[in-house]
Amino acid sequence: MSITRRGLVGAVTAIALLSGNITHAAEGTVKRIMIYGDSNTWGYIPVESGTTTRYPADVRWPGVLQAALGSGYEVIEEGLSARTTDIPDPTLPQISGAGLDGAAYLSPAIATHLPLDLVVIMLGTNDVKKMFDRSPLRIALGVGKLIDIVAQTGSGVGTSYPAPKVLVLCPPPLGKLAPESRAERFAGGVEKTKAMPAYYEAIAKAAGAEFLDVGKLTTTDGVDGIHFTAEAHKAIGTGVAEKVKAILP
DSSP states (O other): OOOOHHHHHHHHHHHHHHHHHHHHHHHHTSEEEEEEESHHHHTBOOOSSSOOOBOOTTTSHHHHHHHHHOTTEEEEEEEOTTOBSSOOOTTOTTSOTTTTBHHHHHHHHHHHHOSOSEEEEEOOTGGGSGGGOOOHHHHHHHHHHHHHHHHTOSOOTTOOOOOOEEEEEEOOOOOSOOSHHHHHHTTTHHHHHHHHHHHHHHHHHHHTOEEEEGGGTOOOOSTTSSSOOHHHHHHHHHHHHHHHHHHOO
8 A cells, every 4th residue: 555745744743742742641630839938948958157059859848849749749949049029129130030039020920930739939038137127017918918919810911820829838937037237138027927827817817818927837947047957858848748638639
């Protein structure tokens, strides 16, 4: 039996389309999760002073989360050191564009990674900096703004997807701040972070989002009082995995 060139092209095209459909179907079974956070999502290794580096991917809590969830889930990291909920930080002008304002960058981040089943938000630690003069309630309202942005960003450019669900994580209270310059920058922050869980939970509930108090999983145990040790990352990733499985079984 002979096959014309046109027939061969048609057959190859059909196979390619079928293959694409099978791939798309397989990808559609994977639950996609975007983690939106600050330096403790990025994996900042705590140091008393000076510059630092980043924990390896399998040590950072999003990587621990991925390992705990397994192959049925895909975890996407969107962590930026010093990111706030919804306020610009003028002290780091080298971060251009949306800068450190979490609300300014969230919608493009979601559209970049669509389709998404869940957006996990852990922000607010940087909002307690003295220069922002924010109350725990005002910080929680910033998180509420982020929840609304997720709800309004189901569709990207030329696409249409349902808006992802949202899981709000309240960061654990700050630890003993060191050195003195950092303690000054975060003056009053320990008390504010201790008060935040109740406000976060109320805002999340009012906005229809899920909530988890990370302070019940670990403490802020880094030497600087702001960042996490590898052990804390493991506790967070493992604990968040259980919550995610309940939201996206």
